[in-house]
Amino acid sequence: MFDGRDPIYVQIADQIKADVIAGRLREGDQVMSTTQYAQTYRINPATAAKAFAELVDDQVLYKRRGVGMFVADGATTRLRGSGRKEFFTDRLDPVLAEARDLGISVADILAHIHATEER
Amino acid sequence: MTTPTASPPEVRLRQVTASYGSTTALDTVDVTFPAGAITGLLGRNGSGKTTMLSLVASLRRPNAGAVLVDGQDPFEDEALMEQVCLIRESGDVLEDEKVAVNLRYAADSRPTWDAELAGRVMETFQIDPTKTVRRLSRGQRSAFGTVLGLASRAPVTMLDEVYLGMDAPSRYAFYDLLLEDYLAHPRTIILSSHLIVEIENLLEHVVILDRGRVLVAEEAEDLRTQGLQVTGRGADLDALLPTLAGVTVLATRTLGPTRQATLTGQPELLRAAESELRAAGMEIGGIDLQDLFVHLTGRAA
Numbered sequence: 001m002f003d004g005r006d007p008i009y010v011q012i013a014d015q016i017k018a019d020v021i022a023g024r025l026r027e028g029d030q031v032m033s034t035t036q037y038a039q040t041y042r043i044n045p046a047t048a049a050k051a052f053a054e055l056v057d058d059q060v061l062y063k064r065r066g067v068g069m070f071v072a073d074g075a076t077t078r079l080r081g082s083g084r085k086e087f088f089t090d091r092l093d094p095v096l097a098e099a100r101d102l103g104i105s106v107a108d109i110l111a112h113i114h115a116t117e118e119r
Numbered sequence: 120m121t122t123p124t125a126s127p128p129e130v131r132l133r134q135v136t137a138s139y140g141s142t143t144a145l146d147t148v149d150v151t152f153p154a155g156a157i158t159g160l161l162g163r164n165g166s167g168k169t170t171m172l173s174l175v176a177s178l179r180r181p182n183a184g185a186v187l188v189d190g191q192d193p194f195e196d197e198a199l200m201e202q203v204c205l206i207r208e209s210g211d212v213l214e215d216e217k218v219a220v221n222l223r224y225a226a227d228s229r230p231t232w233d234a235e236l237a238g239r240v241m242e243t244f245q246i247d248p249t250k251t252v253r254r255l256s257r258g259q260r261s262a263f264g265t266v267l268g269l270a271s272r273a274p275v276t277m278l279d280e281v282y283l284g285m286d287a288p289s290r291y292a293f294y295d296l297l298l299e300d301y302l303a304h305p306r307t308i309i310l311s312s313h314l315i316v317e318i319e320n321l322l323e324h325v326v327i328l329d330r331g332r333v334l335v336a337e338e339a340e341d342l343r344t345q346g347l348q349v350t351g352r353g354a355d356l357d358a359l360l361p362t363l364a365g366v367t368v369l370a371t372r373t374l375g376p377t378r379q380a381t382l383t384g385q386p387e388l389l390r391a392a393e394s395e396l397r398a399a400g401m402e403i404g405g406i407d408l409q410d411l412f413v414h415l416t417g418r419a420a
Contacts, residue, residue: 005347005393005405007340008320035302042294043320044157045302047340097400 008043012051017060020071021079029071031061127274127307128189128202129154130175135184137170144170146331147184152309153324157301159339160311161408162328163416168311169207171328172277175309176205188275201230204273206264206281212252218263219248229271236300237270243292257284265293269300277309290314294321319408329416339408344386346406349396353378359399363392369414381406381414 006014019025034052038045052069055061060079062072099109130152137145145167152158162168173179174186177194186192193199205211212221218241226232241248244262246255255263261284268278282290298321301308312318325342327335335342346369349356356378360368365388369381382392393403 005344005403007344009340038302039295039298041320042291042298044323044339045298046156046323047320050340 008047009050009054012037012041012043012048013054013058013060016051016055017079017083020060020075021083023076025071027071027073027075030067031069031071033068127155127305129187130275130307130309131187131190132171132174132181133185133187135174135181135186137167137174137179137181143331145174145181148331148333150326150333150336152307152326154307155305156323157308157310157321158324158326159315159318159322159408160309160326160328161315161412162311165330166328166416167331168328169279172205172207172279172309172311175275175277176200176203178205201228202274203277204229204268204271204275205277205279206268207279208261208264208281208283212263212267214253215251217249217251218246218255221252221263221267222248225267225271229273231272231274233270233272236272237266240266240269240296243296244289258286258289261285262289262293265296269296272300272304273306275307275309277311279311280313283313290317294318297321315409315412316407322408325408327412327415334415341386342408342411343405345389346381346383346411347389347393348379348381348404348406348410349401350374350377350379350404351396351399351401352376355399356380356401359396359401363395364388366392381410383411383414 016025016031025031032040034045034048037043037048037052041048052061056063056069059072060075061069063069096109132145132148132150135145135148136143148167148171150171160168160171170179174181175188175193177186177200180194186194188199188203191199193203213224216224222237222241226234226237240262244259244266246259246263246266252260252263261282264281265278265285268276268281282293285293294317297308310318310322319339322339325335325337325339326333351359353373353376360366360380363382366382366384369383371378371380373379382389384392397403
């Protein structure tokens with residue numbers, strides 16, 4: 001946990017976004033509080049608070065005063081939309097670069113994709 | 120007379136010099152420990168950490184400059200000193216008295232003492248209150264230091280490598296207790312430690328001392344974004360490194376034909392360098408606080 005190049009608060013925000021995209025967190029679900037998050041992951045509460053503030057800014061979460069933080073309506077669709085673009089640049093491009101290094105042809109990759117889809 | 124403040128105080132050293140005979144322990148130091156934050160005070164042995172904490176705790180006076188707690192000099196200000204708690208590895212306890220007697224003494228001298236918390240920490244570390252401090256094992260002595268530090272609930276709490284004698288499970292139990300109690304009762308906390316990897320995520324702020332001077336005083340998160348590690352073919356990396364703008368090479372390591380370099384720089388410049396290096400097929404990794412600390416202060420002792 002938290003060993004990437006990005007600041008920890010960015011990694012926390014990314015993890016929560018990934019949970020929303022995958023449906024592990026659904027719209028209207030209550031997420032852990034800053035306090036619970038800090039304790040669970042043994043991190044400074046200011047770091048956790050910064051992550052949650054960013055998620056509220058990005059309209060992934062919203063705050064209900066005195067109750068807690070919840071996944072915002074429409075968050076899944078919005079995140080999946082921006083996630084689709086990032087999938088190609090952040091995920092697929094490095095894989096394709098690795099395939100090139102390994103000498104795997106585009107035809108081989110396509111054949112594998114089709115075979116996987118038919119399973 | 121100083122009335123206790125509701126919000127935790129800021130601790131500030133202004134142009135502070137402290138020396139022992141001809142040895143200068145701190146040399147015109149300016150540094151702020153932000154109010155209500157957990158700050159890591161890092162430095163090699165003899166860098167001036169303990170001297171700095173002793174000044175804040177009013178155990179000694181600076182030769183020049185000012186030590187300010189909540190904007191005021193704590194020296195001989197009893198009300199202000201009650202708000203400041205320093206626990207050193209040596210313990211500062213009555214060795215030949217029972218643990219229970221030491222607890223009573225701490226409770227009497229600390230207006231913010233929490234007996235319930237003291238009991239809970241004592242139980243976590245299974246410290247026998249009927250033993251004298253001298254009879255405790257090294258780990259239990261350290262653990263007893265953390266009991267005194269946590270239960271004092273002092274608005275300024277400083278722990279000077281107290282938990283070094285504890286084994287790993289006990290240290291993690293201590294980190295959990297510290298975080299839990301800090302969340303419930305925010306205060307200004309200064310942790311000095313060699314075990315940077317274990318505490319780095321607990322820190323909001325970091326101060327690095329080197330030979331009596333402040334090398335770094337920054338938000339922990341900002342510090343992490345100022346370094347990266349790159350691995351690539353030696354010749355390729357050697358050709359690329361000098362072309363990167365605003366980036367300092369802290370260290371390089373040759374691993375056969377590949378080379379690994381540790382770089383620092385302003386976050387934006389480093390980000391630009393990172394994309395260039397990635398585009399050239401280099402592998403990029405993060406740098407943790409421990410690496411940065413070793414590189415910044417590293418000379419063989």
